[in-house]
Amino acid sequence: MRTPLPGAYASCDRKATYAGLADYDAPFHDRFTGGTFLPSLSQRRDFAELTAANELDLALVNPEFRARVGRSPAGTLHRFRPLLSDQAWTVVEEVF
Template sequence: MVDSDHAAIVRMGDVEMTAEALAILQAAGAEGIEHPGGTLLAHLQRVSDLLASWGARSVLVSAGLCHALYGTDGFPVALLDLGRRAELVEAIGTEAEALVYFYASCDRKSSYRGLADSQGAFVDRFTGAPMYPSLEARRDFAELTAANELDIAAISPEVRIRYGADLLDLFTRWRPLLSEPAWAHCRSVLDQPIHKN
């Protein structure tokens, strides 16, 4: 069932959008997909809540709720076909949907390395095309990635043991893109010494 407290942290003007997004996620079966910490839907709600707790703007909070709808490089299950992007635009707005697509489209092997570099290429895994996103887009991507990975690491000791050092290294490289609350949460969850650049 949908967490009734979830919409409470979203600004009142966004409650209707959140309800529409949750309806799309439920119709797509997110409640029935296992994920660390319960279901995919529960994970998506936690990511959205975490972004809100960091003071993220409402567009990014909405994108956090829907970030796995088109699948990702690390989670290949697509709940909504790319041909149906207009449905998500109607539910959460053009800018939030564009962030969901941007997140889903990331070819991680090609893109993670240079994300903090303004000249670093970001490769769209759906099209193979490189692009050079704006600083704001790179910050949104880094913040959403941190919320996603830190939620899983906080829930799963196995993930922390296996990937914690790599995640800390990644987020240390991305430090210029992360908000202070995201960086503090990263250090708290990963519970390792900070590596200086």
């Protein structure tokens, strides 16, 4: 997988970005600069896959994380469904 939006994973203002990430014209919000930009479909897919991988990894290896967040990552990842590969979505369904 290519590195999505170099540096963007850490800089993402998740509250402002996640809800619309699957929408073609939804901006990506940078929490450090306050700036926004429109990522390409490829960039949005890569970002969604990285987010899913991170949330799944945390849920699988950290029982405290899983207990704290319950099913909430599944809700976030459900919004990303149009961007996620079938393989990623299968694991999301299995874990959450």
